[in-house]
Amino acid sequence: GAGVSQSPSNKVTEKGKDVELRCDPISGHTALYWYRQRLGQGLEFLIYFQGNSAPDKSGLPSDRFSAERTGESVSTLTIQRTQQEDSAVYLCASTPVPSSYNEQFFGPGTRLTVL
Amino acid sequence: GDSVTQMEGPVTLSEEAFLTINCTYTATGYPSLFWYVQYPGEGLQLLLKATKADDKGSNKGFEATYRKETTSFHLEKGSVQVSDSAVYFCALSGSYNTDKLIFGTGTRLQVFP
Numbered sequence: 001g002a003g004v005s006q007s008p009s010n011k012v013t014e015k016g017k018d019v020e021l022r023c024d025p026i027s028g029h030t031a032l033y034w035y036r037q038r039l040g041q042g043l044e045f046l047i048y049f050q051g052n053s054a055p056d057k058s059g060l061p062s063d064r065f066s067a068e069r070t071g072e073s074v075s076t077l078t079i080q081r082t083q084q085e086d087s088a089v090y091l092c093a094s095t096p097v098p099s100s101y102n103e104q105f106f107g108p109g110t111r112l113t114v115l
Numbered sequence: 116g117d118s119v120t121q122m123e124g125p126v127t128l129s130e131e132a133f134l135t136i137n138c139t140y141t142a143t144g145y146p147s148l149f150w151y152v153q154y155p156g157e158g159l160q161l162l163l164k165a166t167k168a169d170d171k172g173s174n175k176g177f178e179a180t181y182r183k184e185t186t187s188f189h190l191e192k193g194s195v196q197v198s199d200s201a202v203y204f205c206a207l208s209g210s211y212n213t214d215k216l217i218f219g220t221g222t223r224l225q226v227f228p
Binding site: 003031033035040041042043044045048056059091093095098099101102103104106107108109 | 119158159161215
């Protein structure tokens, strides 16, 4: 079956513009996670969805960042009024059920560059 | 809060050399521990995991043992190959009733023939 997919693969935008990043998890996976990786740093957790609700949003860095998930499937991460420090690779992961024992399956990422 | 510290890279080795990448963690509770790998041009994928103290995870010749007494999960391989060149990430999950992964900064391994 298909893995986690993300679009676009690359996005270049100007400072101050809004961007939307999309994640399609593996079919049937109820848990979905967003992470970001800034250059030279590890992955930072952003937000976690269980079904369509987000019980853990603790990693969202500011109120410019928001995310939603619909139909227990596709998720969209929106960054408003982008800043240069938002430049990073944004990764999405999914897992069949939420569990600390389970492998998370990662998508290829969206590389965001804010000029 | 919870955190993962791993050795900085790049680690440069000749083929068939022994590999150790150190990883230590800080966590309350009983986290699960993971090594993820990112090969050039590919996405992040699980290499191995251990879910309780003294467990050993292994895959593709790599091993790591969950040491609660030293809060460590060092990655080892007896004989590396050029194809092992990648970035390796240590991570933990499961503290504070959350399943998010907390990652180290990653270690780049370069293996030369």
